[in-house]
Amino acid sequence: MKQLVVDHPLVTHKLTTLRSRDTDSPTFRRLTEELVTLLAYEATREIRVEPHRVQTPVAPCDGVKLSHPRPLVVPILRAGLGMLEGMTRLMPTAEVGFVGMVRNEETLQPTTYAERLPDDLSGRQCYVLDPMLATGGTLAATVQFLVDRGADHITCICLLGAPEGLHRMQDLLDDLQVPCTVVLAGVDERLNEQGYIIPGLGDAGDRLYGVVGDA
Ligand SMILES: O=P(O)(O)OC[C@H]1O[C@H](OP(=O)(O)OP(=O)(O)O)[C@H](O)[C@@H]1O
Ligand SMILES: O=c1cc[nH]c(=O)[nH]1
Ligand SMILES: [Mg+2]
Numbered sequence: 001m002k003q004l005v006v007d008h009p010l011v012t013h014k015l016t017t018l019r020s021r022d023t024d025s026p027t028f029r030r031l032t033e034e035l036v037t038l039l040a041y042e043a044t045r046e047i048r049v050e051p052h053r054v055q056t057p058v059a060p061c062d063g064v065k066l067s068h069p070r071p072l073v074v075p076i077l078r079a080g081l082g083m084l085e086g087m088t089r090l091m092p093t094a095e096v097g098f099v100g101m102v103r104n105e106e107t108l109q110p111t112t113y114a115e116r117l118p119d120d121l122s123g124r125q126c127y128v129l130d131p132m133l134a135t136g137g138t139l140a141a142t143v144q145f146l147v148d149r150g151a152d153h154i155t156c157i158c159l160l161g162a163p164e165g166l167h168r169m170q171d172l173l174d175d176l177q178v179p180c181t182v183v184l185a186g187v188d189e190r191l192n193e194q195g196y197i198i199p200g201l202g203d204a205g206d207r208l209y210g211v212v213g214d215a
Pocket of ligand 1: 076077078079080101102103104108110130131132133134135136137138139165195203204205206
């Protein structure tokens with residue numbers, strides 16, 4: 001597994017504002033989208049292209065276009081949905097599949113409540129979106145879903161990771177033997193007893209969409 005922390009002052013600047021508890025939901029959403037677009041630039045370095053010739057107003061020009069099969073973008077609901085627009089803006093022809101997972105806040109185990117992915121992912125490059133890589137349980141389960149369907153090239157884009165989650169992903173990918181890169185805006189110190197990233201940014205889903213409770 002390759003790990004890439006995008007070390008760029010603009011990324012760190014936006015991430016710092018995102019972390020602040022004084023940042024409201026609309027600003028949090030906008031910054032999340034902007035950060036994804038910046039991370040996607042690095043994350044798509046190995047995207048497959050094929051030769052493509054166009055005519056400029058004055059001459060023919062040999063360029064490239066994205067290869068078929070088209071790349072698949074997979075946001076992990078709920079919080080990953082906040083990253084979708086920023087990604088598809090850069091790759092408008094990508095296909096989008098969905099995985100819905102929620103982590104039990106006591107056991108920290110993820111449960112899958114939705115899954116809409118193509119049955120056959122052979123030859124597809126997959127881009128998984130989830131802002132938070134904490135214990136890694138959610139991302140590991142999603143990557144396993146994709147590999148079970150034949151994905152042979154996976155890139156995960158996260159805003160923040162914890163060392164614990166990155167180690168877990170490394171162990172999984174060592175077993176699976178599938179090329180995988182995890183691209184992040186930052187790696188924090190550790191998890192607390194509740195499985196939250198420290199210093200982190202709190203609960204990304206709640207900050208994007210408001211707390212979903214019993215009210
Ligand atoms: O690495 P893990 O320990 O598995 O934790 C990370 C997961 O937790 C959060 O989702 P959450 O379960 O809060 O669901 P939500 O997106 O609906 O808020 C986050 O968006 C990740 O999906
Ligand atoms: O810090 C964390 C950990 C898991 N999920 C979040 O949204 N934030
Ligand atoms: Mg949440």
